[in-house]
Amino acid sequence: MDAFYASVELLRYPQLKGLPVVIGGGRRREDDMLARLRLEQPDYAWSEHKLNEIPLDVFPRISGYTGRGVITTATYAARQFGVGSAMGVMKAAKLCPDAILLPVDFDQYRHYSQRFKAIIREIAPVMENRGVDEVYLDFTDVPGGQREDGRVLARLIQKAIYDDTGLTCSVGVAPNKLLAKMASEFNKPNGIAIVQPEDLQTMIWPLPCRKVNGIGPKAEAKLAQHDIHTIGDLAQRDRLWLMATFGKSYGAWLHDAAHGKDDRPVAMSSEPVSISRETTFAHDLHAVRDREALSAIFTRLCEQVAADLQRKGYVGKTIGIKLRYDNFQSVTRDQTLERHVQHAPAIRQAAGQCLKRVDLQRRLRLLGVRVGSLMKLEDWQAQGVRADTSGLAAQTESLFGDNF
DNA sequence: TCTGGGGTCCTAGGACCC
DNA sequence: TCTGGGGTCCTAGGACCC
Numbered sequence: 001m002d003a004f005y006a007s008v009e010l011l012r013y014p015q016l017k018g019l020p021v022v023i024g025g026g027r028r029r030e031d032d033m034l035a036r037l038r039l040e041q042p043d044y045a046w047s048e049h050k051l052n053e054i055p056l057d058v059f060p061r062i063s064g065y066t067g068r069g070v071i072t073t074a075t076y077a078a079r080q081f082g083v084g085s086a087m088g089v090m091k092a093a094k095l096c097p098d099a100i101l102l103p104v105d106f107d108q109y110r111h112y113s114q115r116f117k118a119i120i121r122e123i124a125p126v127m128e129n130r131g132v133d134e135v136y137l138d139f140t141d142v143p144g145g146q147r148e149d150g151r152v153l154a155r156l157i158q159k160a161i162y163d164d165t166g167l168t169c170s171v172g173v174a175p176n177k178l179l180a181k182m183a184s185e186f187n188k189p190n191g192i193a194i195v196q197p198e199d200l201q202t203m204i205w206p207l208p209c210r211k212v213n214g215i216g217p218k219a220e221a222k223l224a225q226h227d228i229h230t231i232g233d234l235a236q237r238d239r240l241w242l243m244a245t246f247g248k249s250y251g252a253w254l255h256d257a258a259h260g261k262d263d264r265p266v267a268m269s270s271e272p273v274s275i276s277r278e279t280t281f282a283h284d285l286h287a288v289r290d291r292e293a294l295s296a297i298f299t300r301l302c303e304q305v306a307a308d309l310q311r312k313g314y315v316g317k318t319i320g321i322k323l324r325y326d327n328f329q330s331v332t333r334d335q336t337l338e339r340h341v342q343h344a345p346a347i348r349q350a351a352g353q354c355l356k357r358v359d360l361q362r363r364l365r366l367l368g369v370r371v372g373s374l375m376k377l378e379d380w381q382a383q384g385v386r387a388d389t390s391g392l393a394a395q396t397e398s399l400f401g402d403n404f
Numbered sequence: 405t406c407t408g409g410g411g412t413c414c415t416a417g418g419a420c421c422c
Numbered sequence: 423t424c425t426g427g428g429g430t431c432c433t434a435g436g437a438c439c440c
């Protein structure tokens with residue numbers, strides 16, 4: 001198999017490239033930011049179609065930010081300061097007070113995501129989604145795909161995406177998904193990198209283990225304890241020793257990954273396993289003192305999950321909740337129903353039962369609702385099973401009232 | 405001024421069944 | 423005098439990814 005890994009870069013303001021920019025914080029829209037900037041700079045005649053003309057001093061700086069948000073992504077200039085994904089915005093502000101802070105705008109990302117994926121699919125139809133800004137491609141059967149080891153196709157894709165969206169894109173080409181993903185990071189942003197099987201020792205083995213997709217902070221720390229730091233270090237270790245130390249399955253996978261082995265196909269479609277909604281409160285809430293606020297949030301989460309299920313055409317059988325306490329400890333509870341459900345009252349009823357099984361004395365920072373064991377609505381209807389939501393709405397009020 | 409939101413997959417124990 | 427054993431489902435937690 002010949003695999004591509006492509007990821008688009010979501011920064012759309014050319015004048016910000018090369019500067020420390022952080023995208024993150026609360027849920028605001030980029031439209032709102034532009035509207036506010038327009039208010040603040042009424043004399044300046046720019047439009048959304050000329051994003052590159054917005055002067056630098058108009059963009060908000062990170063230093064004015066207050067709140068609990070985290071960073072979604074950061075430019076390389078910002079990363080020089082130690083700023084990175086998933087870091088609290090407040091912490092980033094300390095590390096790099098002059099950084100520009102752009103709002104996260106998932107609606108806009110989804111829009112651009114659909115566009116760039118549609119463009120890619122026209123060129124290379126065997127495509128696997130990896131979130132909003134990344135895809136895998138199998139270009140084995142794409143005509144002309146093998147020219148210059150895939151470089152011609154990579155350039156074609158980059159140009160097509162840029163012409164339509166103005167977004168740049170990094171591409172990695174390799175014999176499998178594991179290596180293509182690593183290759184895509186070699187020349188970011190807007191680059192192309194090709195890794196051949198014979199490049200394994202020179203290009204892959206010197207990299208830290210953490211670069212392997214699937215080795216996270218915990219595994220990295222445990223590997224380091226055994227003096228394994230690079231992928232090359234890992235490749236030298238005995239397969240059976242790895243299996244004994246890291247578990248049969250994970251140890252074997254580590255050994256394969258270090259040797260560049262990966263036979264996962266590019267999966268064009270996959271059914272969701274669960275659908276959930278969760279929210280972190282602006283301030284920690286107490287189950288007794290803030291009962292009404294929590295109750296309203298809980299109801300809204302159930303309604304949002306129900307709306308997501310209906311919009312996407314699924315029913316679910318396992319209803320769960322997630323709580324995060326003020327010390328960041330998370331707990332989950334779930335319950336599998338006898339019948340699949342899809343509507344908010346039934347979800348709220350079951351989720352309310354789950355709430356009764358957790359400690360509600362401690363302050364909470366997050367509440368979430370999840371529906372799993374999903375089934376396509378049409379398959380479920382084909383079985384002739386009928387939803388039983390009658391009467392649940394009436395029960396819900398009293399059950400819920402007992403919990404918060 | 406710590407630590408979002410939406411997912412997947414794995415593990416491990418207990419229940420239950422044959 | 424006993425402590426089989428495999429398969430599946432359910433539940434809770436945790437690692438990891440984007």
